[in-house]
Every structure is written in C-alpha cells, then in structure tokens.
Amino acid sequence: MKTSLKITFSLLILFFTKAHSQEDYTIEINGESFEISLDKEFQFQTKDGVKNILLKQKDTLTYNDEMFSFNFFKEYKVGKTKIEQGIEQLMLMTPEGDGFLIQKYSTINPENLKELMLGEVTKESINYGFEMERREYNHKLTSGEDLNVIQAYLTYNDEVNIYEIASVGKKDSGLLIMAMRMNDTKNSIGEKLINLIWNSLEIK
Structure with missing residues (x-):
C-alpha cells in the first residue's frame, strides 16, 4: 500500500498549482x-x-466531484493525477508550500491509512531533528460527517510544520485528506486557503 502514499517534497513541488496567467x-x-x-x-x-x-471570475470557485466538493480561491487550480489503479490525487499548493491534498480511493476503504500517511509525511523531518507533538480533534463537515483529525505539530528551532490528516470511507471506497502548513503564521494565505477548503468540504 506504500505506493498509494507517494507524498514527498518533490511531489509537492511537481503539483504546485498556483495560476500564473489568464485564459x-x-x-x-x-x-x-x-x-x-x-x-x-x-x-x-x-x-x-x-x-x-467585462468578464470577471468569482473570487471563490467550487470543485465538484462525484464523491465530494469544496471551495477554493480563484488564484489556484486543482492539480489532479492518477497515482495507481483505483487511487486519484488532488492537490492545491501555495508558493510557501502550504496546501491541501485529497486522495480518492475507488477499490478500498482508506479509513485505516491515516497512521501510515502520518508516518510517511513526517519521517524525514523527524530524522532531521524535528520534534513532533501529536494532537487529535474532531471536525464536523458542512455535509454532516464528524471527522477525526490527527494533527502533527513539528518544530525545529524556529521552524514549524503542521500536518492534519483525516479519512472517510465505506466498504470499497473513500477519501484520505491532508492539510499541510510550513509555518504557524496567523492569517497567512496558506491558512486562509486551508480553512476555506476545510469549512466548505462536503462528502456526497
């Protein structure tokens, strides 16, 4: 199952999706x-x-999928790729490395993959010397689901990385969700983007 969790910094750079030009x-x-x-x-x-x-674009756009929907700022586009058969990944990233990722599974229930995802995205930082504080909280979606969210708060000197991971699923399908922040600056564009997605995310 490790192939479904190819979340490396090179991948994050590859799927950096801020829009740079008008269409x-x-x-x-x-x-x-x-x-x-x-x-x-x-x-x-x-x-x-x-x-x-005059043709104008709304400040906030909506991404619709057969399994979920969410809102995001017009300055960003959703990067989409097929990781392997039955696993599709969507990602939005800011220039600072903050972002939101959703892996959509169509052949297995990913609810038990949160710990594996947490280990994958934090192991390099921990090996480098980051200290990790693990927290958990519940986040209720607008569609009614009450998700258990694992938060990894990583610190090294004055550096802070924050990962939040949740999952939702049924017998043979579901979603693995992750928010990523490379600092804890309040009201940053990354925090605003992540909050917008979290607060508008609906499961269908």
Whole structure:
C-alpha cells in the first residue's frame, strides 16, 4: 500500500498549482464570436449603441466531484493525477508550500491509512531533528460527517510544520485528506486557503 502514499517534497513541488496567467475565452453574441480575456473590457456594438462588456471570475470557485466538493480561491487550480489503479490525487499548493491534498480511493476503504500517511509525511523531518507533538480533534463537515483529525505539530528551532490528516470511507471506497502548513503564521494565505477548503468540504 506504500505506493498509494507517494507524498514527498518533490511531489509537492511537481503539483504546485498556483495560476500564473489568464485564459482567453470566446463569447458568441447573435451568432458572432469574439475572443475575450478575464478582467479586460471590450466593446460590442448594438442597435442601442456601444455596450461595454467585462468578464470577471468569482473570487471563490467550487470543485465538484462525484464523491465530494469544496471551495477554493480563484488564484489556484486543482492539480489532479492518477497515482495507481483505483487511487486519484488532488492537490492545491501555495508558493510557501502550504496546501491541501485529497486522495480518492475507488477499490478500498482508506479509513485505516491515516497512521501510515502520518508516518510517511513526517519521517524525514523527524530524522532531521524535528520534534513532533501529536494532537487529535474532531471536525464536523458542512455535509454532516464528524471527522477525526490527527494533527502533527513539528518544530525545529524556529521552524514549524503542521500536518492534519483525516479519512472517510465505506466498504470499497473513500477519501484520505491532508492539510499541510510550513509555518504557524496567523492569517497567512496558506491558512486562509486551508480553512476555506476545510469549512466548505462536503462528502456526497
């Protein structure tokens, strides 16, 4: 089962998914197509005169999956990859290395994989010299599930790494969830992104 837990720093860098550029779009008006960009105004001539049109994106977007949904900031995109047969991984990361990861299982129940995940993501730091304080708390989702969350609070001199791991599942499917913070700075963009996802996460 170790192949399902390939959570290394190189993987985190690989799936760093902050959006750096706008996408072009095509809008069709009365059968005529126009190329437009986000946040860039263009003019359209109508019988009533020139109309100014501006395409804007909402500050908060929603990711929908057949098993779950969550909200995230528009500046980020969801990185998605297939780890192995029956295991799909989604990830959002900030430039500082904070982020949120969801592994979706379609052949096994991952509820008992929390400890294995915890060991995988903390072993290198502990070998380096980080001290780990383990905590647990319950987080109730908006969809009603009450998740048990394991938190690993790692410290080394003035460095702080925080990992939070939870799981939910049934007989042959489920989710393994992890939030990652590379500091404990209050109101950082990483904390805001993670809180937004945690507080909007719904299990279907």
